[in-house]
Amino acid sequence: xxxxLVVTSGKGGVGKTTSTAALGAxxxxxxxxxxxxxxxxGLRNLDLVMGAxxxxxxxxxxxxxxxxxxxxxxxxxxxVENLALLAASQTRNKDALSEKxxxxxxxxLRAQFDWVICDSPAGIERGAMLAMRHADAAVIVANPExxxxxxxxxxxxxxxxxxxxAERGERVEKHLLITRYxxxxxxxxxxxxxxxxxxxxxxxxxxIIPESEQVLRASNLGQPVTLANPLSAPARAYGDAARRxxxxxxxxxxxxxxxxxxxxxxxGRAA
Amino acid sequence: xxxxxxxxxxxxxxPLVDWLVELDRRVESSLSFFANRxxxxxxxxxxxxxxxxxxxxxxxxxxxxxxxxxxxVPTDWLPERLAPLPGKVQAAxxxxxxxxxxxxxxxxxxxxxxxxxxxxGVPCAAxxxxxxxxxxxxxxxxxxxxxxxxxxxxxxxxxxxxxxxVYGSLRGRAFAGTNGNTNARIFCSKFDAEIMVIDGxxxxxxxxxxxxxxxxxxxxxxxxxMNIEQMS
Numbered sequence: 001x002x003x004x005l006v007v008t009s010g011k012g013g014v015g016k017t018t019s020t021a022a023l024g025a026x027x028x029x030x031x032x033x034x035x036x037x038x039x040x041x042g043l044r045n046l047d048l049v050m051g052a053x054x055x056x057x058x059x060x061x062x063x064x065x066x067x068x069x070x071x072x073x074x075x076x077x078x079x080v081e082n083l084a085l086l087a088a089s090q091t092r093n094k095d096a097l098s099e100k101x102x103x104x105x106x107x108x109l110r111a112q113f114d115w116v117i118c119d120s121p122a123g124i125e126r127g128a129m130l131a132m133r134h135a136d137a138a139v140i141v142a143n144p145e146x147x148x149x150x151x152x153x154x155x156x157x158x159x160x161x162x163x164x165x166a167e168r169g170e171r172v173e174k175h176l177l178i179t180r181y182x183x184x185x186x187x188x189x190x191x192x193x194x195x196x197x198x199x200x201x202x203x204x205x206x207x208i209i210p211e212s213e214q215v216l217r218a219s220n221l222g223q224p225v226t227l228a229n230p231l232s233a234p235a236r237a238y239g240d241a242a243r244r245x246x247x248x249x250x251x252x253x254x255x256x257x258x259x260x261x262x263x264x265x266x267x268g269r270a271a
Numbered sequence: 272x273x274x275x276x277x278x279x280x281x282x283x284x285x286p287l288v289d290w291l292v293e294l295d296r297r298v299e300s301s302l303s304f305f306a307n308r309x310x311x312x313x314x315x316x317x318x319x320x321x322x323x324x325x326x327x328x329x330x331x332x333x334x335x336x337x338x339x340x341x342x343x344v345p346t347d348w349l350p351e352r353l354a355p356l357p358g359k360v361q362a363a364x365x366x367x368x369x370x371x372x373x374x375x376x377x378x379x380x381x382x383x384x385x386x387x388x389x390x391x392g393v394p395c396a397a398x399x400x401x402x403x404x405x406x407x408x409x410x411x412x413x414x415x416x417x418x419x420x421x422x423x424x425x426x427x428x429x430x431x432x433x434x435x436x437v438y439g440s441l442r443g444r445a446f447a448g449t450n451g452n453t454n455a456r457i458f459c460s461k462f463d464a465e466i467m468v469i470d471g472x473x474x475x476x477x478x479x480x481x482x483x484x485x486x487x488x489x490x491x492x493x494x495x496x497m498n499i500e501q502m503s
Binding site for chain 1: 402403405406407408421422424425426427440442
């Protein structure tokens, strides 16, 4: 059964695109058929992080408008079998994406893949709304700082009201991914504690990704960090998060913070 | 037997133009709050002429607001459908929210009044919300108490005609007793609110005693002063 997963945050610059690419590649390495879809029309980046910027011929809008076939627009990854990219249009306006056209594209993607991962634009405007529209599950990306957490809270409210699932009276399954976690700064008490972030957002934790130059280096090379340097700390953290998405139980290690998160994660906390 | 109901009292102030502009702004930002809500127009404070009275009424009705009575002008100035109000309405305190640019969220009405005859009112069911209230969300329930099982986020607000009970952290804004109920209270298991309002009287985070933060508190009115105290 295909799963549509939106990677969203509200705030910009917290690591949505990086996380989409890293989780997508990690899931594909686990043998899942994965497509990552860029919803940031006009400001696309996912093609760069996936290293496919020169291979984009057709994009999401072309397919949604019926000007291209889905298989013409899907860009198959050269490193990992099972991984594909559907790019956003860089030249078109976000209004060019119609709700009806999008619904058809998502339906076609569901038929071909196990995971359809939608990389949401920042903000709460139309692009972000369309990205979450068909989601079965959401990864909420937040940095351990107050503005990011509040924006994430706002987005969770929208996931609970504006998605197709919510309108049918069902719930979008939600996962919290804390990114850019800086161990040194956390030790000095300069960031929100993981415990506080989870308390404020009331969403189960999927993983904590440490701040690392590996992430930036991988992005600049056009590689998801989980492929560029699989043994690095962020790659391992993304890998574990991907396995948790697949239902595995793996302990989350919180560096420098002395408490057990297990109870929170598996204690059936309402989200 | 009759039916009792609550009505908001609009009390224009001078200069009238400014007041009308302000009304427009508030109606626009909180249409759902005003929709189908009976309004009483109190003109005692501004003693308008007959022409001005008709103009004010027309202005308000053009906005789709529902006037049911006008107070403070001779009966024969009014259209037949608008009755002069028998007896004196006790006007509740007025809440002025801090300026924060244009906000799409509903704001409390310019003035809310508690009609004495409803004080004996029939019991109303409370509104039970069993999930966290997220930033940007408003829970508006003018008919009675609101019970939240979960937290109220920073940037969220609860507006209740009665008391507000939060079984979780209260980090957002709480407006209790908005219909002029001075006996309304606000309870929360973890206090970290942005603003607390009971019957139009308010305290902002700057006014809070810092030692209360994170504790279980209740807020209530004691002779027009809001007391926020720890509960143990």
